[in-house]
Amino acid sequence: MPVTPSLRHLCFCIVLGALAGCQPEPAPPLDQQLYIWQRQWQPVHEQALADSRADFSTLRVLALQAQPKAGWSRALVDLPQLKADGRPVIAVVRLDGQLPALDLQEAGPQMARLLADWQAVGVPLDGLEIDHDSGSARLADYGDFLLQLREQLPPGLKLSITALPAWLGSPHLPSLLQVVDSSVLQVHAVSDPRRGLFDPAQARQWAERWSRVGDKPFYLALPAYGVALLPDTGGAPVVESETPLNRGGERRELLADPQQLADLGRQLRNQPPAHLAGLIWFRLPLPGDRRAWSLTTLSAVARGDALASQWRVELSGQAGLRDITLVNVGNLDLPMPARVELDVASCDAADGLNGYRLQQSPRHLTFNRQSSARLAAGGRRILGWARCHGIDQGAWNVYP
Numbered sequence: 001m002p003v004t005p006s007l008r009h010l011c012f013c014i015v016l017g018a019l020a021g022c023q024p025e026p027a028p029p030l031d032q033q034l035y036i037w038q039r040q041w042q043p044v045h046e047q048a049l050a051d052s053r054a055d056f057s058t059l060r061v062l063a064l065q066a067q068p069k070a071g072w073s074r075a076l077v078d079l080p081q082l083k084a085d086g087r088p089v090i091a092v093v094r095l096d097g098q099l100p101a102l103d104l105q106e107a108g109p110q111m112a113r114l115l116a117d118w119q120a121v122g123v124p125l126d127g128l129e130i131d132h133d134s135g136s137a138r139l140a141d142y143g144d145f146l147l148q149l150r151e152q153l154p155p156g157l158k159l160s161i162t163a164l165p166a167w168l169g170s171p172h173l174p175s176l177l178q179v180v181d182s183s184v185l186q187v188h189a190v191s192d193p194r195r196g197l198f199d200p201a202q203a204r205q206w207a208e209r210w211s212r213v214g215d216k217p218f219y220l221a222l223p224a225y226g227v228a229l230l231p232d233t234g235g236a237p238v239v240e241s242e243t244p245l246n247r248g249g250e251r252r253e254l255l256a257d258p259q260q261l262a263d264l265g266r267q268l269r270n271q272p273p274a275h276l277a278g279l280i281w282f283r284l285p286l287p288g289d290r291r292a293w294s295l296t297t298l299s300a301v302a303r304g305d306a307l308a309s310q311w312r313v314e315l316s317g318q319a320g321l322r323d324i325t326l327v328n329v330g331n332l333d334l335p336m337p338a339r340v341e342l343d344v345a346s347c348d349a350a351d352g353l354n355g356y357r358l359q360q361s362p363r364h365l366t367f368n369r370q371s372s373a374r375l376a377a378g379g380r381r382i383l384g385w386a387r388c389h390g391i392d393q394g395a396w397n398v399y400p
Helices: 005-022 045-052 079-085 104-121 136-152 165-169 173-179 200-211 258-270 295-303
Strands: 031-036 058-067 071-074 089-095 125-132 158-163 182-186 218-223 226-231 237-240 252-255 276-282 311-318 321-328 339-352 356-361 364-369 380-399
Touching (some): 031 218, 045 079, 045 295, 058 079, 089 158, 104 136, 125 136, 136 158, 136 165, 165 173, 165 200, 182 200, 200 218, 200 258, 218 258, 258 295, 276 295, 311 380, 321 339, 356 380, 364 380
Parallel strands (some): 031 058, 058 089, 089 125, 125 158, 158 182, 182 218, 218 276
Antiparallel strands (some): 058 071, 226 252, 311 321, 321 380, 339 364, 356 364
16 A cells, blocks of 8 residues: 555654653752751841752751760751741751760750750751761661661651761661661762862762662762861861861862862763752852852752853942952852953052052053952952053953
């Protein structure tokens, strides 16, 4: 029987439909959450929370910690503000890894009072996370502690734990993960700091291995911050994070690379390991947090946006006296450039500011960086000032 054009078209459509039906379903978007790790909340938390609301579904908030010598202490959280934010909240209890033992008779009442206080205010508590860097040899005892703790928790409150890649070699890990509703695999700051803060290839391997341990959902805790390494008298480095240390010596800055994390996020979205439920970013940045990404950069990485860097030089002022300002108009935090040059004519006076030294010639002003610093995405910094008869506003060059 001859094949008519209409029949040929029908067959073609059927084949296309069959092929389309065989295509795998697109992976669901990975949930994006935030750690809030400040031990004392400030007024600026309100705006930071508001700015983060569109991109991060859940807040994991440092609430309580126990340390070997200091004992128990609560973070000074603004509970009414946390309630007003409205997002689900997971209270994080930090149990220092150097504690000689986990005593539920002591820890249980501390956690119960915390949860009751938060719920009394109306904080939308969704779960409790235990952050304990247990040694692999003590995982069986840790599992018993969690099992007993779970029996004491309010009905319906989820229990999760922060977990370490070092546990992957323990035979007790599968039974430990069965005790909790989910785990948060920390893949940053888990190795010798001198080897770096984060390795994306290693993080992906750990995630793949973790996905095969059990069938419970897990999250990856990813870095959006930096630290500094200071030499110690014994040769081992001392880590300085958001709190400056009263210690001399040269600081080696380590910063998680936003592009590396963006690439890893894209890989995880396209080919997620089994049971991966989402990503949790450490930590919510506040204004003045010099070792955290800006929220602009963090949100762009979490959304999967392309990262772009772009400088602009702006002039302001009048009567010949101008401030020269450098603006980061991209969505990527950047190191301050080494040199910025402007074309000028007949300057009577000029000077550099904020870590820049001026080098002046008859037709150019050159601002040379004297110390390292970063400028957040959307941020601006005055490089200097000049009183000139002519500054070509469009004639400037920025050199990294």
